[in-house]
Amino acid sequence: MKQPKQPEEATEKKILEAARTVFHRAGYDGxxxxxxxxxAGINKALxxxxxxxxxxxxxxxxxxxxxxxxxxxxxxxxxxxxTVEEKITNFARNYxxxxxxxxxxxxxxxxxxNRNPQRLVENAKTEGLVxxxxxxxxxxxxxxxxxxxxxxPRQLVVSLVSMCIFPFIGRPMIQMAMQISEHEWDAxxxxxxxxxxxxxxxxxxxx
Amino acid sequence: MKQPKQPEEATEKKILEAARTVFHRAGYDGxxxxxxxxxAGINKALxxxxxxxxxxxxxxxxxxxxxxxxxxxxxxxxxxxxTVEEKITNFARNYxxxxxxxxxxxxxxxxxxNRNPQRLVENAKTEGLVxxxxxxxxxxxxxxxxxxxxxxPRQLVVSLVSMCIFPFIGRPMIQMAMQISEHEWDAxxxxxxxxxxxxxxxxxxxx
DNA sequence: TGACATTTTAACCATTTAGTTAATACATTT
DNA sequence: AAATGTATTAACTAAATGGTTAAAATGTCA
Numbered sequence: 001m002k003q004p005k006q007p008e009e010a011t012e013k014k015i016l017e018a019a020r021t022v023f024h025r026a027g028y029d030g031x032x033x034x035x036x037x038x039x040a041g042i043n044k045a046l047x048x049x050x051x052x053x054x055x056x057x058x059x060x061x062x063x064x065x066x067x068x069x070x071x072x073x074x075x076x077x078x079x080x081x082x083t084v085e086e087k088i089t090n091f092a093r094n095y096x097x098x099x100x101x102x103x104x105x106x107x108x109x110x111x112x113x114n115r116n117p118q119r120l121v122e123n124a125k126t127e128g129l130v131x132x133x134x135x136x137x138x139x140x141x142x143x144x145x146x147x148x149x150x151x152x153p154r155q156l157v158v159s160l161v162s163m164c165i166f167p168f169i170g171r172p173m174i175q176m177a178m179q180i181s182e183h184e185w186d187a188x189x190x191x192x193x194x195x196x197x198x199x200x201x202x203x204x205x206x207x
Numbered sequence: 208m209k210q211p212k213q214p215e216e217a218t219e220k221k222i223l224e225a226a227r228t229v230f231h232r233a234g235y236d237g238x239x240x241x242x243x244x245x246x247a248g249i250n251k252a253l254x255x256x257x258x259x260x261x262x263x264x265x266x267x268x269x270x271x272x273x274x275x276x277x278x279x280x281x282x283x284x285x286x287x288x289x290t291v292e293e294k295i296t297n298f299a300r301n302y303x304x305x306x307x308x309x310x311x312x313x314x315x316x317x318x319x320x321n322r323n324p325q326r327l328v329e330n331a332k333t334e335g336l337v338x339x340x341x342x343x344x345x346x347x348x349x350x351x352x353x354x355x356x357x358x359x360p361r362q363l364v365v366s367l368v369s370m371c372i373f374p375f376i377g378r379p380m381i382q383m384a385m386q387i388s389e390h391e392w393d394a395x396x397x398x399x400x401x402x403x404x405x406x407x408x409x410x411x412x413x414x
Numbered sequence: 415t416g417a418c419a420t421t422t423t424a425a426c427c428a429t430t431t432a433g434t435t436a437a438t439a440c441a442t443t444t
Numbered sequence: 445a446a447a448t449g450t451a452t453t454a455a456c457t458a459a460a461t462g463g464t465t466a467a468a469a470t471g472t473c474a
Contacts, residue, residue, distance in 0.1 A: 010424090011421080042422080042423090043422060043423050043424080044423095045423065045424085046421080046422060046423080049421075049422080098430075
């Protein structure tokens, strides 16, 4: 009568997927253990069997989200063998195309970090999330060599990242203010992939 | 023995202030009516006497937050008697200096809008939050007249707004990634007030 | 097959939380 | 000062919620 036992680890996976869905939509405070259990199609007690409590389950979801969100950023800031221009172009495309498939990700992470900034610090330690400054340094060198306008590299990078991330967290506001229909939204995002690097280069490059 | 009755409306004000503090910090789901009562220094039942329930109290806080956050935006997009350049410069200064005094505001609003996008639509109706497109039109005209580069005005305005708002919601991430100390943060923000318009003009203005 | 370990469930428990009630304090008007 | 309406409180209630327990189902392997 009962379902057969799941093959190896399948349950844990189902739980994590369900937890991701619910936590991403509702945040830690808005998420209910019962809802996660329902979403996973299992008993609530089984959640506690696999993950001792809500905190532990959340932590697993948060860690994965952080990784998924930060990896494109770290890749941009690091990879030694690309030019400034390549890093910026790749980042815009890479980030927007990746996050597009999980558009609630940035909002989730940012909300949870602001709810408890300490968590970021601790995860940074254990997960080795030290963000390398290669891009910043590279821009600095370009300025010294007179190839770029004398901008503050940090301000420029923050602007780049802002322009890529904000549309995902501010979508309803943007759509309303700019009168962009649901139907137009995808094209609007797509356009940004190429526009944002162009903007940055206008700021960076000497005329 | 008991405190004397408060002068006229003072209690309602105290409650709203306390509710603002708590809701802004914790969001709707994270806020506790008891916590708000404590913060206001009153009995929990008094909350329900002034505002029938949590929803009604929250709605009051949310409406005020929305107004405070959107007014600078609307002012920029509207005011008939300023140039494109003035609108952009004023907005960056006005928005950053205002929000700086309530840095949790954008995060609060964005989180709550994403939790329930419908609320934005309804508030827009009742509060008359129809955002005028004067700035967009003005930029369009400037392009037609050959004074500006042929950019998409909406993309440009979204970029402007992104650069102004994101630092407030992404602060912990930015500080960590860019290695900006608490002490340096204020100066970093201050710099953006003038930098952001410069960036925008580089994109907009013909060389 | 049957003993043993692992996985899953139903039912339960303790605490928290939004909201209510009924009584009390206070101010105002007569 | 008595009467009346408003503001405030302490104590309570019902529902929701995270977590537990003990038993049942399932798989493994000697």
